[in-house]
Amino acid sequence: MKAAVCKAFDGSDALALEDVPEPEAGAGEVVVRVGAAALNFFDTLIIRNKYQYKPPLPFSPSAEMAGTIESLGDDVSGFAVGDRVCAYLGWGCAREKVVVPVEQLVRVPDGVDDTVASGLIVTYGTAMHGLKDRGQVQPGETVAITGASGGAGLAAVEVAKRLGAHVIAVASSDEKLAICKAAGADELLNYSSGDLKQNLKDMTGGKGVDVVYDCVGGPHAEPAVRAMAWGGRFLVIGFAAGEVPKIPLNLALLKGCSLVGVFWGEFVSRDPEGHRRNVEEVLNWVADGSLAPHIHGTYSLADTSEAINVIARREALGKVVIVP
Secondary structure, rough: EEEEEEOOOOHHHEEEEEEEOOOOOOOOOEEEEEEEEEEEEHHHHOOOOOOOOOOOOEEOOEEEEEEEEEEEEOOOOOOOOOOOEEOOOOOOOOOOEEEEHHOOOEEEEOOOHHHHOOOOOHHHHHHHHHHHHHHHOOOOOOOEEOOOOOOHHHHHHHHHHHHOOOOEEEEHHHHHHHHHHHOOOOOEHHHHHHHHHHHHHHOOOOOOOEEEEEOOHHHHHHHHHOOOEEEEEEEOOOOOOOOOOOOOOOHHHHHEEEEOOHHHHHHHOOOOHHHHHHHHHHHHHHHHOOOOEEEEEEOOOHHHHHHHHHHHHHOOEEEEEEOO
């Protein structure tokens, strides 16, 4: 079978399409024929050995996929050949078939295609865990989302709206903000329009933002903390800017706010049932038509390198998906 393989930590140029052995399911595992495998920003890091997960070489990128069960190992119950499923594996999904432990499978409802289902788990799973579990967003609260036009940011816009929040989308261009508006954002803020702190304060009538969902880090993080309302929650999602900010802790004291880590990958391993419930809720929103995730584009396995470069160049407006 075919797989996009990373054989050296040299970035996207080191990816190649190769023939690899057919996988076999062991006890408690299934083989899934991959219908679609989604990419995330961390795929640009993991192929350069700059992510917290460091898979041994060679490996395939892509942490999440959707497809159809092709075979079952011993001691598998609750699933059958032909069932449509999705799963988060951490890496290794950019190939035609993958082995998945049965406890990591989530059923895909009828009416949700593989391209959409493959891209829900990381971004919407993180948004559900961050906004609902960690941020405890309440109806009527204001949520500002940085990097709002990317896959993670757009998912957060949509989840925050379903939790009843007033959403301010923050992005770097009017084109990107238009995507956020289409996703349901109530207000739009371009980074280039002036002082981020003052703009957020002005947009909230001086009160400040109840929750910041920060996908970017870098130099914008501290101004966002300074724009927080009393008792607010600053959710640390990731560092797409490439810089881990150093926040003065006196800000948390002065504002009575919380700096909250959202380590979704660890949550998945520590609370798999909670993770499954979150993903099932999002899949049901798609199935009933109340959620329509934005797909930036689909690429073949042979074009995995270019697909990752689209994300690295900050060109992605929504999810980037590999279709084997």
